[in-house]
Structure formats: C-alpha cells, structure tokens
Amino acid sequence: MQRCIPVDRLARPDNIVLMRGKQVREIREEQGLEGRPLPFDHEALRARLHGIMTGEFQAMEAAGRTLFDFPDAPWEFQLDMARQVWDEARHSEIFERLLRYMGGDPGDYVETEILWRCTQAEDPAARVAGINRGLEGLACDVFDQLIRIAQRNGDEVIERAIDYVLADEITHVRMGSKWMRKLTEGDPERLARAKAFQEMVDEVFNFRGGRRAQEDVANDDGTMLTIAREARLLAGFTEEELQHLVESTRKSAAY
Ligand SMILES: [Fe+2]
Numbered sequence: 667m668q669r670c671i672p673v674d675r676l677a678r679p680d681n682i683v684l685m686r687g688k689q690v691r692e693i694r695e696e697q698g699l700e701g702r703p704l705p706f707d708h709e710a711l712r713a714r715l716h717g718i719m720t721g722e723f724q725a726m727e728a729a730g731r732t733l734f735d736f737p738d739a740p741w742e743f744q745l746d747m748a749r750q751v752w753d754e755a756r757h758s759e760i761f762e763r764l765l766r767y768m769g770g771d772p773g774d775y776v777e778t779e780i781l782w783r784c785t786q787a788e789d790p791a792a793r794v795a796g797i798n799r800g801l802e803g804l805a806c807d808v809f810d811q812l813i814r815i816a817q818r819n820g821d822e823v824i825e826r827a828i829d830y831v832l833a834d835e836i837t838h839v840r841m842g843s844k845w846m847r848k849l850t851e852g853d854p855e856r857l858a859r860a861k862a863f864q865e866m867v868d869e870v871f872n873f874r875g876g877r878r879a880q881e882d883v884a885n886d887d888g889t890m891l892t893i894a895r896e897a898r899l900l901a902g903f904t905e906e907e908l909q910h911l912v913e914s915t916r917k918s919a920a921y
C-alpha cells in the first residue's frame with residue numbers, strides 16, 4: 667500500500683491550477699508584486715479566503731489519508747480522524763461561501779502544495795504532530811488574525827463564520843496533542859521523531875519571519891500573522907511548547 671501520495675494525485679476540477687508555493691512567489695516577483703499585500707485590502711482578503719478554502723480541501727484529504735493509511739491504529743484514533751474529515755468538509759464549504767460572498771469563485775487563484783508537503787510522514791504519531799499540531803496550529807494563528815481583520819473591517823459575516831471554524835480547529839489541535847502523546851507512550855525516541863517532524867512543519871509556516879510572537883510585534887493591529895497564544899493553550903500546547911515556537915519564529919525572522 668502506498669502511503670504519502672503525491673500532491674498531483676489529489677482530485678480537483680479542471681479549473682483549479684495547482685502550483686508550488688515557490689513558483690507563485692517567483693511569478694509575483696516577475697510581475698513586480700514583491701512583498702506581502704496588506705491583509706485589509708479587499709483583493710488580498712479574497713485571495714486569502716481562496717487559499718484557505720484549498721487548504722481546507724487538503725486538510726480534509728489529509729485526515730482521510732491518515733484514516734486510510736493506518737488501519738491498525740486504535741479505534742478511537744480512527745474515529746477522531748473520521749470526525750475531522752467531516753469538519754474539514756464543512757470548513758471547505760464555509761470558505762467557498764465566504765469566497766463567493768467576497769465576489770470570488772473557486773479557481774480564480776492557484777492552489778499551492780505547501781500544506782500537502784507537510785503531511786508526508788510514515789508514522790501516525792508524526793502525521794498528527796505535523797498536521798494537527800503544526801498545520802492546524804497555523805490555522806489557529808491565521809483564523810485569529812482574520813477575525814481581528816474582520817472586526818476592523820466591521821464585517822460580522824466573516825468574523826462569526828471564522829470564529830465557528832476556529833472552535834473546530836482548536837479541537838483538531840487538541841486531538842493531535844492527545845494522539846501524539848498516546849501513540850508514543852513509553853517510546854521517547856518515537857515522540858522525539860514526531861516532534862521533530864512538527865518542528866519542520868512549524869519552520870515552514872514561520873514564513874521566514876512572516877509569523878511572529880505577539881510580544882515581538884510593536885503595534886499588533888492584525889497586519890501581522892502572530893501566534894494565537896490563547897487558542898493554542900486551549901488546544902493543549904504547554905507553556906514550554908509555546909515558548910519553543912516563539913523562539914523558532916525569532917530564528918526564522920533572523921535569516
Ligand atoms: Fe479546517
């Protein structure tokens with residue numbers, strides 16, 4: 667049985683174009699679109715909602731693959747993964763509707779493979795560490811920022827919709843924390859490998875300084891992606907793990 671299927675095996679309608687994140691950055695640079703667009707801008711927000719929608723597709727597919735790839739995992743683990751597939755399917759629909767609400771359509775922007783790349787682990791403990799704690803931890807940070815942006819824009823539709831999704835993501839991160847620890851009980855080396863995989867994922871999502879600790883942002887008005895401390899504590903991150911993540915954002919920013 668083949669685990670870790672390549673990104674181009676994911677089923678998509680013909681109008682969705684899949685590209686490497688690096689390629690998208692290069693094209694933007696060629697077109698003179700360097701730097702990060704301001705997140706309050708209507709067009710930037712629409713593009714972002716599209717990116718999150720395709721991210722939710724991949725999160726749904728990743729949870730489905732985890733369920734399929736590890737048939738010998740505990741039954742409760744499989745139940746959690748099945749529940750997550752359902753949640754991510756609902757999130758995909760929510761973001762598709764928010765995209766349409768902003769005047770966009772699926773396929774208006776490219777889909778990148780960066781999230782899928784972070785699902786490629788052979789061990790279920792590493793898989794949930796990378797996906798549920800790394801990737802979905804990022805979702806908490808991104809949604810926390812988007813809620814603040816929506817509040818600033820006075821947009822209650824986006825604010826409330828994303829708040830509902832964030833509540834689910836917190837439970838997904840919590841599942842990851844629970845299963846990363848449970849599956850590696852009595853095997854510190856396996857736990858260390860799972861954590862190392864998550865660290866690689868966190869490193870990718872520090873976006874070379876694009877994600878910061880709240881205390882490192884002088885005027886935190888939502889322009890900057892910051893670590894959603896409160897949501898992550900609710901999701902089972904320890905103070906020590908949060909501090910570790912803060913330090914990794916500082917290292918990435920220093921490059
Ligand atoms: Fe989601």
Ligand SMILES: [Fe+2]
Nearest residue numbers: 725802835838
């Ligand atoms: Fe999720």
